[in-house]
Amino acid sequence: MDWDKLRIFHAVADAGSLTHAGDALHLSQSAVSRQIRALEEGLGTTLFHRHARGLILTEQGELLFEATSSMAKKLESASARIRDSEEEVFGELRVTTATGFGTLWLAPRLTKLYAKYPDLKIDLMLEERVLDLPMREADVAIRMKEPTQADLIRKRLLNIRMRLYATAQYLKSFGTPEKIEDLQNHRMICQTPSTPQVQAGAQLGQQVLAYDQASTLTVNNYFGVLQGVLNHIGIGILPDYLTADFPEIIRVLPDVESVEVPVFLAYPEELRSSRRVTAFRDFIQEEILAYRRFQSERKTED
Structure with a gap:
């Protein structure tokens, strides 16, 4: 018609x-x-x-x-x-990121975003596969490496490292390792070696598991690793951004850590003027600044 x-x-x-x-x-x-x-x-x-x-x-x-x-x-x-x-932000926004970052850092912070933009509809896609942003498989991506796809606006958010953590209760029961060789006497918790993950985390896992522990716990995502650590099962390999939300975990062997892992936010050039994308980008940058302030204050206290 x-x-x-x-x-x-x-x-x-x-x-x-x-x-x-x-x-x-x-x-x-x-x-x-x-x-x-x-x-x-x-x-x-x-x-x-x-x-x-x-x-x-x-x-x-x-x-x-x-x-x-x-x-x-x-x-x-x-x-x-x-x-x-110009004043309102509404509609659907498809965000993709890694499972660990999405469940442990991003999702808990979305309360603040929804409080500011209650009409926003977020489709959060958590997977290790890199979705094709130019083909609009997602609108925004947060990834643990710099995107290589063309026609993307990208911004480096922060650098993270994989480190060793345990609870005070675990260390009280089993002792605190003083050198890396002492890890052979502890139960290690890390991602399953065959699980898709950042290379830095996999390399640190190989390094600590080389001490042939009698008992280990491997999980296919960092959420499971964190739960193992929080429940005093052993010493876990976790990204350092978790320390802001889980102050009960204690860093073990401060000299042992992975190389830096860059975290990038990216979205297609054609969405440069999107109010939804702009609102999400600004929200992420504000949360990253808050995290950096926390890290800075923590270093000052230490």
């Missing part, structure tokens, strides 16, 4: 006159009349009873006017939201 003809029909039905509708649409009466006749022919029905004092909708015309009125209200609402979009 021709949208232009429907627009003209709605104006005529609303005004009850070809002349008045033409004035509102800046069309001649004859042009309006031709469009109405063409619409009636296309639908195979009469939409108006023509009287000397104006036009009256037929039963079929009333059905169509009800539909166009609903469409007009929706279009008016959409136009208003578009005009107001």
Whole structure:
């Protein structure tokens, strides 16, 4: 059905006159009349009873006017939201990141984002596979390496390291290792070697497991590793960004850590002006600044 003809029909039905509708649409009466006749022919029905004092909708015309009125209200609402979009953030935003970062750092902080933008709909996709942003498999990505795909805006958020952590209760029961060789006397918790993970974490895992511990716990994600550590099962390999939210974990062997792992935020060039993407980017940067302040204060205290 021709949208232009429907627009003209709605104006005529609303005004009850070809002349008045033409004035509102800046069309001649004859042009309006031709469009109405063409619409009636296309639908195979009469939409108006023509009287000397104006036009009256037929039963079929009333059905169509009800539909166009609903469409007009929706279009008016959409136009208003578009005009107001400089202040509002709403709609769906698809975010992809690694399972560990998404579950342990990002998801708990989304409360603040929703408080600021309650109409936002976030689809959080947690997986190690790198989704294709230019092909719009996701809108925004947070990854533990610099994206190589073309036509992306990218920003380095922070650097993280994989380190060894345990609880005070575990260390009280089993002792605190003083050198890396002492790890052979402890139960180690780390990601399963075959699990997709950042190379730095895998290398640190290989280093500590080389001491042939009698007992280990391997899990296919960092959430499981963290739960093992928090429940005093052993010493775990975890990303250092967890220390802000889990102060009960204590770093073990401060000289043992992975190389730096860069964390990047990226999104397609075509979404540069998206209010949803801008709001999410600003939110992430604010949270990263808060995390850096925490790290700085912690170092000062140490």
